[in-house]
Amino acid sequence: MRHPRTMNRFARVAVSVLPAILILAAEPVYKAKVGYAPEQPVPYSHKTHLSMGLKCSNCHQPDAEGFAMSFPKETFCMGCHNSVKKESPHIAKVAEAAKTGKPIEWARVYQQPEMVWFSHDIHVMDAKLGCETCHGKLEDMAVVAKARLLDMKDCMDCHAKASAPNGCSTCHPSQ
Ligand code: HEC
Ligand code: HEC
């Protein structure tokens, strides 16, 4: 018979390794289907906040090179939430993040693999595409749900229709 202490140690190793295996096995975000809507650490609602007249650009700005959009600073949220709903446990999390400067880790809905080159400025400023072309109607979403596949075929189909460049190196510069 096995000594109970050995069993315990085995169980402890299994418990610490299992989550790591699950994370490795999980599908990357960019492979998710349309409708994918992960639970967020704080139940922030675009529907509620956009109905108050806030604009996308109040919370999302392209980085200096025009590639990635930013996520809002929690200090911005607290501009209202210092007085609105401050008794809510969800707002307590936002307040904590604002105080410590450690941002909330939002679950990503759209995220390309490292090998893909995507610029917001080119699509929004040059091609004049609205945010909703790719992200759907956020004003109707209490939880962000993936609105468009944006996989390689989807990107290439739109490029073909719009007569935009479509060689491999357009989106994979190292190839
Ligand atoms: C008051 C701030 C605020 C405003 C205004 C706002 N957003 Fe957001 N947005 C957030 C926050 C916070 C998240 C992360 C939590 C979530 O996904 O719900 C987010 C997430 C997103 C995401 C998901 C990104 C990803 O890959 O996970 C998209 C797309 C997005 N917003 C688009 C928009 C668009 C388009 C508008 C305007 C129509 C808009 N947002 C207005 C705060 C805002
Ligand atoms: C042509 C399609 C397209 C349009 C138009 C578009 N986006 Fe995106 N968006 C994407 C893709 C693709 C990603 C994932 C980018 C990545 O991971 O490199 C993304 C990611 C995001 C994110 C997460 C942060 C990031 O950049 O990875 C936010 C926030 C966002 N978009 C907001 C917006 C807003 C606001 C607009 C309008 C001003 C907009 N998007 C217009 C395709 C688009």
Ligand code: HEC
């Ligand atoms: C312009 C003011 C304003 C800003 C900026 C703002 N909010 Fe809100 N928020 C509100 C209002 C108003 C409500 C609705 C309160 C109600 O239901 O009575 C709300 C509701 C919420 C709720 C639901 C709270 C609950 O327990 O019911 C969450 C979570 C939330 N906001 C998160 C955020 C986050 C995260 C940000 C920053 C990305 C943010 N808010 C920015 C005004 C704001």
Ligand code: HEC
């Ligand atoms: C709804 C249509 C549409 C979708 C979807 C789209 N694009 Fe585009 N894209 C365009 C248009 C139009 C241009 C040309 C913009 C211009 O120069 O005026 C462009 C330009 C580009 C460029 C710059 C090309 C160059 O060399 O000038 C890159 C890179 C790019 N897109 C990558 C992507 C990727 C990656 C995706 C998918 C994640 C994607 N696009 C999805 C319409 C789209």
Ligand code: HEC
């Ligand atoms: C308009 C943008 C665009 C063009 C042009 C493009 N790709 Fe892609 N490619 C993507 C995107 C977005 C992904 C990630 C999403 C996916 O796997 O569909 C991707 C993924 C890939 C992958 C990884 C697949 C995987 O499942 O991990 C390979 C390999 C690839 N592309 C090769 C190519 C080759 C070869 C060409 C030229 C024939 C090309 N791509 C042209 C956008 C593009």
